Amino acid sequence: MQLDERKLKILQAVIRNYLETGEPVGSRTISKYTDLNLSSATIRNEMADLEELGYILQPHTSAGRIPSDKGYRLYVDELMQKEREVDEMKVMLLEKEEKMDQLLKQVAKVLAVNTNYATMISAPSYQGNKLKFIQLSRVDVNQILAVVVVEGNIIKNNILNLEAPLDDETILKLNILLNTHLSGLTLEEINLGMIAKLKQQAGIHSKIVGDVMDAVAEAIREEEDLQIYTSGANNIFKYPELSNGEKASEIISTFEEKQLLTSLVQDTLEKSQEKGIQIYIGAETPVQSMKDCSVVTAAYELEEGMKGTIGIIGPKRMDYEKVVGTLQNLMKQLDSIYKKT
């Protein structure tokens, strides 16, 4: 059996209607709602076919139909209106110099308020970026501060405890040594051989060099378990199908233990090569606890190849068109903020 034009139209009508109301859709509703001018009986026959094909299903006999995951999938792939007016969403323009996390939190929040869904945003990860600057300074008689700056102005600090005091001149020398050898290198290029060479040159101060390198390594490591911000988790209470205790609890947990969203971020980044915006319907999601939701994600890229992801989490009957539109809109704005520098 094939999906002819008419079946598609009916499926579309069912889904549209269900997205709006959240209630199973009956044949009579379709018969009036569409411009097909077909009686409910005809619709019924077609709907029986659609059910057999797996695009819609009945919660129980003598109820209307609701879309299945397969139905939603067809809808977002083929049937969805690609362009639609989207409410203009103003991201408050933040100075680029402002702390990145402020901006991200802000974006997540604006998005949550605008869409009425839960949102997440992962901070751009800086893999492959170059070391820009290292500075050691004494802050106390037996402590020095190591500041590591990576391209993109990511700054990491570490306090190092000294065994024996260092005089100012030595610190200066170490600074020069470190900067001349390391700046401009990517974090990957700083390998053991290079470290050994540096230590050798540092002579009796090789321990300090080792400690600094550990600080650099930690800067990398910390960046690896990436930061994720969320907002609007309470929006899920707006959708009865998600707000029963069991499911709500699961979703809230995931939002609290943000690291559980990592797989979502990874998957989005991988797939973002092929397609800008990614839609996960129900069980398609890489995060188990969201199998009753749909998740729409996009990868964004700031200058200098820093990539992060934005995600919107809602019920399966989310307004995909609006969400996709809003997300595209947001991308543009992020772009413009970071281009106009």
Added chain:
Amino acid sequence: MQLDERKLKILQAVIRNYLETGEPVGSRTISKYTDLNLSSATIRNEMADLEELGYILQPHTSAGRIPSDKGYRLYVDELMQKEREVDEMKVMLLEKEEKMDQLLKQVAKVLAVNTNYATMISAPSYQGNKLKFIQLSRVDVNQILAVVVVEGNIIKNNILNLEAPLDDETILKLNILLNTHLSGLTLEEINLGMIAKLKQQAGIHSKIVGDVMDAVAEAIREEEDLQIYTSGANNIFKYPELSNGEKASEIISTFEEKQLLTSLVQDTLEKSQEKGIQIYIGAETPVQSMKDCSVVTAAYELEEGMKGTIGIIGPKRMDYEKVVGTLQNLMKQLDSIYKKT
């Protein structure tokens, strides 16, 4: 009418029973539960009195009684067993050098898992601490990095954009200028007059000084909206009286917008002078959205006078004794971690 011994015992029995079951408690239950050897009829009379006095209330006629906020208050103030065995709770010992936020998250989580309530912990705030060190370094042709270190090794970075390049010597001079005048001062002592004087001394570079002072100011400001970590928000779903959509949503929101908990932190810090552990029952809480919960908080103090707070949020019928015990236990452990350095 006064609360004699017997009334107190009955009130205690009602509350104990209600804490366990969460169901209204009837006179017959009390009659058997206690060692008073009184008939249910007598209990009924006494309970009628207790209700008139406002310590207990009936959800509806012909239901048992439940404690009122006033009843709980009396209970925690007077009736509660002060000492009780508490499950030993191991806080994973983290190296002191480890990042503070790791430790805090860990503590919040352990506490949530152990108590089955929602928890929050605020990072210690460093008000009144002294400026230790300021360092300007050039990271780019027109950017300098300002690092501000406050006592307690709190470090803040800011990138400043220059209008005109600065030579190394000038940067060095500025460093000396700033450090000689500012280090050792508390953040409050750095007032406008002092800034003006510095600017004057900096001559043509007064703009830089101004920018650095802004950076310092921002370091303060950022520290002010203090960091709060939460865990176990989903635990509230374990208590039916809190997991209805409306209330749950409100609580979850508060946990997401952690800044809403600030007033709780403030209040705890203020009151911590008089009493170690603070209990807010229902409407007593400074955070409006938790009026249906009880909140138990404590202020902790790490070395160097850094104070933060820990809070446990649960239903009014929370196990106060256990929670208080657990909290005291935790305090001891935190102490020992930070004492043994």
Added chain:
DNA sequence: ATTAGCACTCTATCAAAGCGAGTGCTAACA
């Protein structure tokens, strides 16, 4: 002062009944 006893109240639970929405099928129709 305490308590046994009783009438009363209120809720929760269950079954029966009716309603309404929706279906599938059949037969008639164009």
Added chain:
DNA sequence: TGTTAGCACTCGCTTTGATAGAGTGCTAAT
């Protein structure tokens, strides 16, 4: 052959009424 009117049927939701049970307040006896 595709469409549609009609009809019997199913199922869930809501209402209703009856019942049981828990608990109370009051009174009268101890």
